[in-house]
Amino acid sequence: xxxxxYYRAGTLEEALEILKQEGEGVKLICGGTDVLIDVRNNAxxxxxxxxxxxxxxxxxKGVELRNGEMCIxxxxxxAAVAEDPLVREKSLVLHTAAxxxxxxxxxxxxxxxxxxxxxxxxxxxxxxxLVLNATLVLKSATNSRRVPINEFFTGPKTxxxxxxxxxxxxxxxxxxxxxxGVFEKLMRREAVAKSRLGLCVLAAQNEAGEVEDLRISIxxxxxxxxxxxxxxxxxxxxxxxAPMLRQAGIEAxxxxxxxxxxxxxxxxxxxxxxxxxxxxxxxxxxxQ
Amino acid sequence: MGSITVKFKVNGIDRHIxxxxxxxxxxxxxxxxxxxxxxxxxxxxxxxxxxxxxxGRKVNSCMVPAGQAEGATVVTIEGLGGAxxxxxxxxxxxxxxxxxxxxxxxxxxxxxxxDLLEANPDPSEDDIKEAVxxxxxxxxxxxxxxxxxxxxxxxMKV
Numbered sequence: 001x002x003x004x005x006y007y008r009a010g011t012l013e014e015a016l017e018i019l020k021q022e023g024e025g026v027k028l029i030c031g032g033t034d035v036l037i038d039v040r041n042n043a044x045x046x047x048x049x050x051x052x053x054x055x056x057x058x059x060x061k062g063v064e065l066r067n068g069e070m071c072i073x074x075x076x077x078x079a080a081v082a083e084d085p086l087v088r089e090k091s092l093v094l095h096t097a098a099x100x101x102x103x104x105x106x107x108x109x110x111x112x113x114x115x116x117x118x119x120x121x122x123x124x125x126x127x128x129x130l131v132l133n134a135t136l137v138l139k140s141a142t143n144s145r146r147v148p149i150n151e152f153f154t155g156p157k158t159x160x161x162x163x164x165x166x167x168x169x170x171x172x173x174x175x176x177x178x179x180x181g182v183f184e185k186l187m188r189r190e191a192v193a194k195s196r197l198g199l200c201v202l203a204a205q206n207e208a209g210e211v212e213d214l215r216i217s218i219x220x221x222x223x224x225x226x227x228x229x230x231x232x233x234x235x236x237x238x239x240x241x242a243p244m245l246r247q248a249g250i251e252a253x254x255x256x257x258x259x260x261x262x263x264x265x266x267x268x269x270x271x272x273x274x275x276x277x278x279x280x281x282x283x284x285x286x287x288q
Numbered sequence: 289m290g291s292i293t294v295k296f297k298v299n300g301i302d303r304h305i306x307x308x309x310x311x312x313x314x315x316x317x318x319x320x321x322x323x324x325x326x327x328x329x330x331x332x333x334x335x336x337x338x339x340x341x342x343x344g345r346k347v348n349s350c351m352v353p354a355g356q357a358e359g360a361t362v363v364t365i366e367g368l369g370g371a372x373x374x375x376x377x378x379x380x381x382x383x384x385x386x387x388x389x390x391x392x393x394x395x396x397x398x399x400x401x402x403d404l405l406e407a408n409p410d411p412s413e414d415d416i417k418e419a420v421x422x423x424x425x426x427x428x429x430x431x432x433x434x435x436x437x438x439x440x441x442x443x444m445k446v
Contacts, residue, residue: 005290006309006355033351036312037332051309055356079345103422104403105348106333191421192334 002042008053012139015054016166020141023163025049030060030075031110033102034118060168063087072170074113078125079104081112090174093181093200097128100185103192113167116149119157119224126153126225127200128183129170130217137169138162146171153224178204179213180284184276195220197272201280209239211285221256221273228252231277240285249278296357298323299367305354313352314338317364325365325395329424336423339396340364346403348422365395368402378402378440385436389427397423401437411441 004027009015019026027048029035035051038044054060060075063084070090072081081087082098101107101115101124115123116136126149134149138161149170152160161167175181181202187193198219204212214235216228231252235244253274257266281287292309295302298321305320317323317340329337331350338349341363369376378401381387388394397420404411404419411419416437425433 004310006292006353008355008358029353031351032353032356033333033348036351036353039310040331051353053353053355056358102333103336103348104400104419105336105339105346105422106351108345108347109351191418 002039002044002048004039004044004049004051006051006053008056010056012054012057012059012166012168013141015052015057016139016141016164018050018052019164019166022050026052026163028117028166029053030055031077031114033106033110034114034120054166065090065174066171068173069171070174072112074166074168074170075111076113078102078107078110078112078115081125082107091128091132091172093128093131093183093202094125096183097125097185097198097200100124100183100195100198106192112170116152116170117159117161117167119153119159121156121220121225122195122198123219123225124183124185124195124198127198127217127219129172130225130227131181131200131202131215132172132175133215134170134172136167137171138165139168140164140166150227153226156223158224175202175204180204180286182280182284184280186272186276197221197269197276199273199276199280201277201284203281203284205285210237211235211240212237216252216277216281218252218256218273221269222260226259228255228277230255235281235285240281240287242282242287245278245281245285245287248281249274249276252277292355294354294357296359297361299363300371307354309355311354312350313340313342313347313354313357313362314349316354316357317349317362323364323366327392327395329392329396334424335393336396336400336420337393339399339423341399341403344406346400346422363399363402365398368398376402377443378405378437381436381440381443382433385432385439387429387432387436389425389429393423393425393427397425397433401440404437405441405444409441409445411437413438 024047060073078098088095115125135146183200186197203214214232253270290309293306327337329335333348333351340349
């Protein structure tokens with residue numbers, strides 16, 4: 001097993017200063033539910049010498065509405081997010097996605113921020129945050145910047161997070177009462193399993209039933225987390241009828257193959273993506 | 289590897305342990321304190337055999353770095369019955385319902401049940417299934433485990 005020193009930061013400022021000094025020699029740990037598995041598997045970068053624990057920082061805990069934005073501080077556990085009445089009321093898809101992660105034991109320790117920065121393809125909360133157009137606040141000892149989540153994932157398991165930065169907050173504008181959404185996760189068993197596919201749809205329709213806004217995202221299917229822009233464009237501005245849903249599903253599958261290529265799992269995933277997209281759209285757009 | 293000192297409360301007793309900084313809460317409990325009721329199954333947070341209550345909520349102790357136990361209150365299977373070491377009603381119900389086969393998952397199952405009944409004293413069968421979803425029984429004694437938790441809930445109402 002790899003050997004590390006362990007240090008529990010007393011303040012965010014102190015943690016940022018350590019990161020500035022030590023850079024890639026430091027691995028941040030909060031919930032620990034991914035990091036400890038990497039430690040066990042000797043899977044952390046060879047440069048890592050210190051596990052820097054930020055789980056005790058009260059300044060990184062909590063959910064609040066601030067200037068109309070929903071703000072989730074990075075140290076907030078998945079359980080706290082799933083149980084938060086504001087999250088449930090203002091962003092049901094995130095509530096559902098947070099509740100879908102692992103077991104209650106995992107959710108009591110793991111964080112939404114950890115789910116993001118680990119950049120695993122199967123991260124359940126990311127598809128929800130993609131349709132919510134979330135912004136990530138990244139802080140270093142000398143800088144603070146806001147990065148849209150759709151620009152955060154730069155490739156398989158890689159992100160825009162610099163070695164001296166900490167993701168401190170996740171923010172998004174609640175979608176409003178016009179929007180309906182759904183999050184669906186497919187896995188090998190009904191609980192405590194990694195997502196084989198995670199699909200999230202968020203949509204608003206006008207009184208005539210025309211689609212005013214549509215956002216669809218997928219996990220575990222593209223090279224990195226992303227949306228289905230061609231499917232979104234296809235249905236925006238129109239009143240959707242059942243045959244169009246089939247077309248939308250087919251396009252979702254074709255988009256996945258165009259962007260990600262054909263893999264051993266494509267034969268299985270293609271019809272599943274097509275059918276799941278169609279099913280979720282039917283539910284959200286209330287098409288008979 | 290450096291060492292760290294962890295001060296925490298386990299089963300009502302204040303503990304002060306200096307240990308390797310790479311250890312986990314599970315190692316503190318089993319190796320440093322000899323509380324071997326808590327089991328290590330998968331070691332990656334999937335089986336729930338190492339479930340304990342930490343600050344009133346259930347966690348996989350294999351997923352908690354020792355340093356995160358600092359200041360925490362931890363309850364293990366050994367402390368569930370209280371200071372007089374009597375069996376907790378959930379433990380008794382597991383015996384009475386025949387919910388123990390090989391017994392390896394039992395401490396974790398019981399801690400998950402304790403976590404459930406603390407929050408929901410009158411659970412439905414579905415509530416119980418959901419509550420123990422993070423605990424795997426390889427003998428497949430789920431039916432008896434559910435019966436035991438229903439039995440414990442009934443007895444604890446009195």
